[in-house]
Amino acid sequence: MHMNVVFSESDEVAARLEELGVSEASLREAINQGHLQRARLTPNHPRIFPGLEMWGWCVAGLRDQLRPLGWVAHVAGNYESTINNALDLAIAVASGDEATGIAHSRPSNRSKKGKNTVEAVEGNRQGDMFFELLPEKIITAPSNNDTWILLHHTDVHKKEIRIEFSKPWDIGEDGKITSWAERIILCSISFDDDIQLEDFIEPDGMNININITRKAS
Template sequence: MCNAVTQGYLARARLTQNHPRIFHGYAAWAETVASLRDQLRPHGWEKFDKGNYELTVHAERELAITAATGDEGTGLADATPSNKCPKGSNTIEAINLNNQIDLFQDLMPLPSTEKAPFTTWILLYHFAQDEIRSELSLPSYIDAHGKIRGWKERIILRSIPLDARPVDVRPPKLPDINIEIRRRA
């Protein structure tokens, strides 16, 4: 999971000031999702897109993971983190389903392949000044403004230190290549 978050950070870090501002967060999120799927696929996980709600699911285990940027409390054991940007109806529905599955676990009908009642976890990540903090957490409460305010379980992942020293990248020395261009006769 940490590798997926690192890949998201690297995608964001490769962008310039000429990229649209909104694209920095989108690129980090998209690469985190893609990398997570790449890593989990050999273990029985699959891509699942529910109305543009990007999930990585393990149908047999009835588990789903989505990714989201978190606030400053992300990855800190003594904090209660939240998502950075408000979430919509798909996240609200997933959290409500998480709560229903807990209440009626023994009474739930067998899932259909179309709308399996996944327990949805969130890979929450935060790019701080000197580190990347992340956690895999199970949300339990979302407020009217789309902010997750309660968690049933939080698995704090190791932080990834960011080295502030600049890296000197030098292109390799290659011989000059001369290409003669002539018009056809």
């Protein structure tokens, strides 16, 4: 069942995040740590590095922040996530487009995702397929393959990073998420750094395919 629920008021955001075993402060701090590390870079760094730096520190920051709450690092192949076994929840980190963090919008991921993300989204759909048939006490519990995405977008014109914690529902053949079951809008992070994102490239990180061919003799 596709609910497409958006939480944006502070009280409802806090309540829903508590149900999911996280806090707004911990999610925002994870993104802030990634931003601080990226802001140290110069134009002399490799073109792909700012995206890698931001993503890597956000993932590490998220795991550090959530460890006291029962979350641990999880790697399946090249798919990096942070999971809570007690809640059957997983969190991935990704950059989003300009619609990220805006309640009345339809955001998507900025970089194309591969088969691991597709499988995670499909897991969300399958877990909710028979939602209406479940007893009430089971409905309130997370499904086994519940994957959420900590989505962030750096707006260089407004000098803010918009953030949302959302559950993807569908993904297109182009690797872009097309709809969400739930979106939780978090407070943005303001910054004064002069960041250039014209050549910003976020590594897929979670879905890396390497083709090896034999050199012709």
